Amino acid sequence: xxxxxxxxxxxxxxxxxGLVSFGGPPVQVALLRELCVERRRWIDARExxxxxxxxxxxxxxxxxxLAIYSAWRVGGAAGALLGGLAFILPGxxxxxxxxxxALSESPPEWILGIGAGxxxxxxxxxxxxxxxxxxxxxxxxxxxxxxxxIAAGxxxxxLAGAGLVLVLLACGLxxxxxxxxxxxxxxxxxVALVVLxxxxxxAVAWTAFKVGALxxxxxFVIIPLMQQDAVDTYGWMTRAEFANAVAYGQLTPGPxxxxxxxxxWAAAGLGGALLAAAVAFAPSFLAILLTGERxxxxxxxxxxxxxxxxxxxxxxxxxxxxxxxxxxxxxxGWQYVVLAGAALLLVxxxxxxxxxxxxxxxxxLSTLT
Numbered sequence: 001x002x003x004x005x006x007x008x009x010x011x012x013x014x015x016x017x018g019l020v021s022f023g024g025p026p027v028q029v030a031l032l033r034e035l036c037v038e039r040r041r042w043i044d045a046r047e048x049x050x051x052x053x054x055x056x057x058x059x060x061x062x063x064x065x066l067a068i069y070s071a072w073r074v075g076g077a078a079g080a081l082l083g084g085l086a087f088i089l090p091g092x093x094x095x096x097x098x099x100x101x102a103l104s105e106s107p108p109e110w111i112l113g114i115g116a117g118x119x120x121x122x123x124x125x126x127x128x129x130x131x132x133x134x135x136x137x138x139x140x141x142x143x144x145x146x147x148x149x150i151a152a153g154x155x156x157x158x159l160a161g162a163g164l165v166l167v168l169l170a171c172g173l174x175x176x177x178x179x180x181x182x183x184x185x186x187x188x189x190x191v192a193l194v195v196l197x198x199x200x201x202x203a204v205a206w207t208a209f210k211v212g213a214l215x216x217x218x219x220f221v222i223i224p225l226m227q228q229d230a231v232d233t234y235g236w237m238t239r240a241e242f243a244n245a246v247a248y249g250q251l252t253p254g255p256x257x258x259x260x261x262x263x264x265w266a267a268a269g270l271g272g273a274l275l276a277a278a279v280a281f282a283p284s285f286l287a288i289l290l291t292g293e294r295x296x297x298x299x300x301x302x303x304x305x306x307x308x309x310x311x312x313x314x315x316x317x318x319x320x321x322x323x324x325x326x327x328x329x330x331x332x333g334w335q336y337v338v339l340a341g342a343a344l345l346l347v348x349x350x351x352x353x354x355x356x357x358x359x360x361x362x363x364x365l366s367t368l369t
């Protein structure tokens with residue numbers, strides 16, 4: 001397979017995907033596969049599927065990492081950097097524009113209405129994602145341990161706040177130790193030391209680092225990781241503002257992780273938003289540039305698989321737990337009507353983007369009455 005695709009082609013194609021990738025990782029993976037495997041034949045199907053599986057074993061946004069890997073595969077390191085940025089920037093620029101309006105001293109009612117309506121729909125979307133992740137975890141893993149990991153993740157999302165990261169890591173390490181007992185527990189110490197060391201970073205950077213490097217199981221895991229810092233610990237946002245931020249992140253194309261830029265803006269304006277985005281996405285670029293050649297080995301790694309078998313179910317539980325504070329942030333009666341409608345659409349099999357846009361429209365109409 002080729003690795004000499006012109007960088008202008010990488011920039012154009014990955015930028016196009018960044019503009020139209022509404023709907024999260026499933027849509028992003030489908031777009032990448034259609035371009036790289038089916039239409040241009042830059043990557044063979046087996047290698048693409050292996051890369052997709054390998055990104056699931058890494059922390060951080062899997063869809064973004066697959067986009068960066070695919071760009072690296074066809075354009076080398078320069079392709080990874082240009083393609084990754086082209087994929088991320090369209091949605092990020094939209095998020096920054098929304099932040100400037102929604103988090104201003106006197107935000108217009110229409111932007112708040114859009115956020116409030118979509119935030120109501122997000123609760124249903126998050127519950128659906130958590131149920132799907134938990135069901136997949138239980139289908140793929142037997143025994144009582146996955147159930148305990150799911151329960152631990154859900155409880156941590158509701159009660160532990162910033163301690164959720166440690167719970168996710170602990171579940172992964174417990175499963176790894178169970179598979180390799182008796183001598184593997186010592187490996188928890190380097191991980192713990194790294195986490196404690198990074199925790200000394202400035203607050204915005206630490207929040208973004210958790211989102212980009214310590215989140216397992218998909219984009220929605222970032223919600224409880226961010227909420228404790230943004231709302232409870234530092235008071236950068238109210239519960240309603242945070243719920244709206246999650247909704248804005250869902251309404252824009254590209255990776256869900258870019259929601260952290262809104263949190264960064266609330267904390268420290270444009271500089272905080274740019275810092276948060278840079279810290280959150282940097283681990284994805286580093287992971288591909290440093291390990292891309294070894295993706296096949298990573299997929300076959302028993303240790304990586306064992307760790308994810310613990311952290312993955314815990315992440316599913318964390319997503320389910322994240323729905324509670326989002327639900328608690330709803331303040332208006334009409335939002336519960338939107339939530340019920342969104343849940344019905346999802347039960348009927350509609351794509352999550354439709355209840356999100358429907359909720360946004362309902363919120364906009366609420367400001368006109």
